[in-house]
Amino acid sequence: xxxxxxxxxxxxxxxxxxxxxxxxxxxxxxxxxxxxxxxxxxxxxxxxxxxxxxxxxxxxxxxxxxxxxxxxxxxxxxxxxxxxxxxxxxxxxxxxxxxxxxxxxxxxxxxxxxxxxxxxx
Amino acid sequence: xxxxxxxxxxxxxxxxxxxxxxxxxxxxxxxxxxxxxxxxxxxxxxxxxxxxxxxxxxxxxxxxxxxxxxxxxxxxxxxxxxxxxxxxxxxxxxxxxxxxxxxxxxxxxxxxxxxxxxxxx
Numbered sequence: 001x002x003x004x005x006x007x008x009x010x011x012x013x014x015x016x017x018x019x020x021x022x023x024x025x026x027x028x029x030x031x032x033x034x035x036x037x038x039x040x041x042x043x044x045x046x047x048x049x050x051x052x053x054x055x056x057x058x059x060x061x062x063x064x065x066x067x068x069x070x071x072x073x074x075x076x077x078x079x080x081x082x083x084x085x086x087x088x089x090x091x092x093x094x095x096x097x098x099x100x101x102x103x104x105x106x107x108x109x110x111x112x113x114x115x116x117x118x119x120x121x
Numbered sequence: 122x123x124x125x126x127x128x129x130x131x132x133x134x135x136x137x138x139x140x141x142x143x144x145x146x147x148x149x150x151x152x153x154x155x156x157x158x159x160x161x162x163x164x165x166x167x168x169x170x171x172x173x174x175x176x177x178x179x180x181x182x183x184x185x186x187x188x189x190x191x192x193x194x195x196x197x198x199x200x201x202x203x204x205x206x207x208x209x210x211x212x213x214x215x216x217x218x219x220x221x222x223x224x225x226x227x228x229x230x231x232x233x234x235x236x237x238x239x240x241x242x
Binding site for chain 1: 125127146147150172174190195198200218
């Protein structure tokens with residue numbers, strides 16, 4: 001992996017939604033980028049916190065008791081063990097920082113949304 | 122720590138250069154923001170890789186054998202053990218991912234540039 005580059009160029013190289021690409025690995029963690037549109041399944045990660053930073057568009061993190069709306073430049077940490085789903089009415093581009101080899105759907109295996117891990121770009 | 126917010130709002134709350142602020146903690150890692158201008162001392166981190174993402178302006182990572190110029194939206198991982206210094210001719214705003222409690226000047230203690238760690242914003 002090059003471990004360096006341009007986010008705009010990296011985002012330009014794929015089109016699918018909900019399929020994270022790894023752009024950097026460090027200290028057992030991965031930095032990923034993902035394009036999102038629609039509603040992701042409800043899930044949680046038992047042992048990993050997740051950091052989301054919106055790069056482009058609007059993005060929403062729904063918890064069972066609240067909804068957080070995020071615009072470009074907004075970030076949030078979803079703590080381990082907390083059920084959530086991510087949504088976007090229009091396509092949005094999001095950066096993630098989380099431990100390597102986290103399954104995107106956490107405790108759920110979904111035939112559509114569970115994505116292969118460790119796909120570098 | 123709120124663990125969520127706006128990068129623009131967080132950057133607006135301080136002015137000093139080379140004084141990282143922690144905006145999120147997760148999985149033993151920290152997400153930090155820093156304003157930079159001028160030349161930082163040469164240093165290395167024995168056991169930590171560092172991820173830099175330029176949020177605003179131009180930023181430069183100098184290694185002993187090459188120089189990497191970064192514009193807004195560009196990122197780089199500086200591997201552990203590799204001597205480097207960071208520079209910016211004009212003020213730039215940078216996001217960092219790295220393990221918690223890394224000293225900003227690594228193996229060097231500098232009376233001007235070594236910053237207190239763990240300062241949240």
